[in-house]
Amino acid sequence: MNPNRLDGEGAIRRDRTVTFAFDRKHYRGYEGDTLASALLAAGVTVVGRSFKYHRPRGILSAGSDEPNALVELRDGARREPNTRATTIELFEGLEACSQNAWPSLQFDVGAINSRLSRLLVAGFYYKTFMWPAAWWEKLYEPAIRRAAGLGRASGAADPDEYETVHAFCDVLVIGGGPAGLAAALVAGRSGARVVLCDEDFLLGGRLNGERHTIDGEPASDWARRTVAELRSLPEVRVMPRTTVFGAYDGNTFGAIERVADHLPVAPAHQPRQRYWKIVARCAVLAAGAQERSIVFGGNDRPGVMLASAVRTYLNRFRVTPGRRIGIFTSGDDGWKTAVDLSAAGVEVAVIVEARRSIPAMLLEQARRCGIEVMPGAQIVGTRGGKRLEAVEVRDAGGRLHRVQLDALAVAGGWSPQTALSTHLGGRTRWSEAISGYVPGELPRSMRAVGAAVGEFSLSGALRSGAEAGLDAAQTAGFAPVLATWRTEEEGTGAAALWFVSELRGKAFVDLQHDVTAEDVALAAREGFRCAEHLKRYTTLGMGTDQGRTAQLNGQALLAALTQRELGQLGTIASRPPFTPVAIGALAGRARGTEFRPCRHTPSHQWAEARGAIFVDAGQWRRARWFPLPGETDWQRTVSREVQAVRTAVGVCDVSTLGKIDVQGEDATEFLERLYANTLATLAVGRVRYGLLLREDGIVLDDGTVARLGESHYLLSTSTAHAAGVMAHLTHAQQVRWPQLDVQLTSVTEHWAQYAIAGPRARALLESVIGESIDLSNANLPHLACAQFSWAGRTARLFRISFCGELGYELAVPARHAHALLEALMVHGVALGVMPYGTEALGVMRIEKGHVAGPEINGTTTAGDLGLGRLVSTRKDFLGRSLAERPGLTASDRPVLVGLKPVDPRERLASGAHLVRPAVAVAAQNDEGFVSSATFSPTLGQWIGLGFLSCGRERHGERVRACDPLRGRETTVEVLDPVFYDADGLRVRS
Amino acid sequence: MSPPGGPVAAEAGGLASPDPVRAQERLGLQIARLTVRREQTIELCRRVHGRFGIELPQQPRRVSAGALAAAGVAPGAWLLSAAGAVSEFMPALHAATTGCATVVDLSDAYAIVRLWGSRVRESLAKLLPLDLHERCFAVGHLAQTVAAHMSVTVWRLEDTPQGLPVFETWVGLSYAASWHQALRASAAEFGLLFEPAAEA
Structure with a gap:
């Protein structure tokens, strides 16, 4: 069942078998496996098809840098495309499918694209779809859209929950490898608040993939022990499965914790993922380094793997990617893989070492293991179908050899993982010593350590980590003590090999986006000379892996093609997020009904109990109308409510007004x-x-x-x-x-306020508060106000009206809202009282010609609104100077008018544009628009308010209200905006 | 019908836990916002201390004296709250501060929830972008922030007799339902027990 699983311990639980399915075929792995390690153990070599050429692809890496092994995880609403098999923790019942292949992974029709590769070069889109122009919308764009994208989204609402958490600490340690653990330990022991994040579910980083020792014990055991100690410290938070994906202003870092991605379904009351916003006094960047591939012919064949990944599968998961494995290296690191494989009993076919001069110690190790070494040699091509069968090696003497093998470990050297050092604008710096970019100027609170600054030895990682932990804790005001550890000597020598000049077959730079060495050459020929342009023209490094294994190789190719040193070329700046982040995690709980808070007025429950239909007005939820039993047409309900106010008395909740x-x-x-x-x-x-x-x-x-x-004073504002x-x-x-x-x-929240309006408003109030206040016209005329005590409660009464009837607004402290409304309803029965909602309020304010939100819309002046006479000319006030600008005082500005369809049976829609009769409905003939429209039950027809150029002089004129969006046109008469009680007698009655 | 603030009866939510986050709504407080008049700070503090025995804090802090508490919510502005036992609080405050401060009654303007428990900080961390750690947010500390798009004032009260931290959150009354929902969601993982509301 698992032909490639070796004996030995590793970090898997052999007593816990896990069943899973890939492409609907069932397999077994162990707890502690990733999907990738379990597939490799089962001998599965092809796990996906490449994006453009649909070439069969295998697993390249053992971490989040994986470009090839992207799968669809789970099914149904939880289906998640482009998930890296190398980071998926195996769980019972896991289901994953390959993507970008049809009809099957083994036989994919799309592979025909590989034959068309001469056409599908970099810039293909820009060059090919230029003509004929008419084909773009009909043919090209639909075709491109069909081909675009990788994997399928579920298309269903995400059934999982996400949440945001805030954390604060003295020291944030980014990365739980040797340097990070050392930093966290030194800082944590001092009592500093430490947060340690690592994207893996097992902390230790390379310690779990190597056979190092620390203080004489296996390094993976040391890591486990150190993590246990850290967990025991009360002020230390250890966060596995957590990727710090971005550095932001204010010492803030964004991190995603995968709380339940390793479980079939999140446990009750737990989110699937947490988005952490971590504010750290100091940060220690211990993100490690990225092993690079080498660009050579056929380097994408399944079976070609990064050398460090081979060691990880071997030592951590006890899985070998093949039975006879070759090594292609340009540094000491690749030799470690050979020694580890040999020690595990796996045959090492050959070490192809690009360097001519090799340290004697390494040669001696190889000799002891009986491994053939080819110094000064390079692999120029590979053979095989859906898995590697042989490599073609050009030796130092120029002879071509074919070596039979079934897997190849490639060690192209290491690049420091500098991503988070550039998020705040820092630039990386080229280091000739390590042939890579190292962090340049770091954000003030950040220190970078270990492999992230090119310190590739274990002893260097531990030392620099401990020192940074010490420094960070001291900065935060603690008194830490330095710790030291003993490790064995190791070689870290390397001579960068970016690409092999002699290419036999297609040589890939970016495996995920199928960018080849030829594409880079084409870009160079076409004048793309800088790294950023190369990236955008060829899409190198624009995949989900951001070209982590490829970026620098592509730049090296470009540098060589344009006769420059790699360090002179400049590189690209990494921006957040470091790895893809689900939008759901960023949204957290703010979705659906929790997208934003909802504000309720003090009488919300009262309105609910009366069957109110609500409307969202900003954050407020306001009663829109109150249907009576049997009323099914909202317009009839609203007309009834208007009628009640116009003929009897109505009560409306206006607590939302500021x-x-x-x-x-x-x-x-x-x-x-x-x-x-x-x-x-x-x-x-x-x-x-x-x-x-x-x-x-x-x-x-x-x-x-x-x-x-x-x-x-008490001011009121619109809601x-x-x-x-x-x-x-x-x-x-x-x-x-x-x-x-x-x-x-602001006293908005304290008061519940109700408009009581209609010819019987005074009668109603008399019966409710008449004993507390004299409501006569003499004592309380129109536009008067009073504060008084009603049944032991403070109350305020304002004689104001928005609807054009005799009206009051009565305010009581919020807790008395219910009692007041009940009293109004009980006493109002005989008077025909009705509660009314915002819709009826809107109808009546249009009838009365009052402006509201649609008119006070951020573009209108007092003059436009017909309020010019209010504006004082005898004082200065805020806005006066600029209100006198020529543009705002132009005589032809659209001003407020009333509008009424000439045919009383016709509707009027807000948004319609006003144009003169017998002219084209075109922007140059636009003279204004309808801002508010309603059916007026009082007038028995549709009416509206709008803005019309020179409108005040055009009362009586007929214009067209054109609504091309809805395909309607209505001839309307221009009128004074006040349709109802123009003399204002009713409000004063 | 329950008052607009939210549930009065006990209500449990989220995980069934022996050690849930506990919450209790506070009702019936007399609350006033006190804003100092121009150049009257010293006089105001003297008068308030003389009449009520409480020092108005000049920082974002909350202090209490008997049934009365004062929270510094802005330079020259305080939220004063008095439990029902303090009779005639509002008129007394008006009388004591005439000419040197503006007093506005906001007794009905807030939904107030008191929260405590061993996991209360973890629960609030999902809402408040504040460092509530023992070393940073001591008893009496106060902060105003935005959580789940709502304006929140939060302060720390004396620990419970068992040594559990206690926080009190104040949001506008209209936000009560949304705030309760946010609290329930944030505490679901630990369990949440809403105890019967406390009348001041």
């Missing part, structure tokens, strides 16, 4: 400077309509200003602009005029 308490010695002066109309003459106990302008002269909001005392007006006032108070004595308090 309420701002303004007090202080200079309150009057403050408001005078803010409001466009005069307020200084407002008497105590009176209310005035107030108009606020933005600094640029456009209307910000309208509302009422009630003077409750000599230096005490939508409540927060904006508070911010506007606060800015004015704190920044513009801090010398004024003004105190601002």
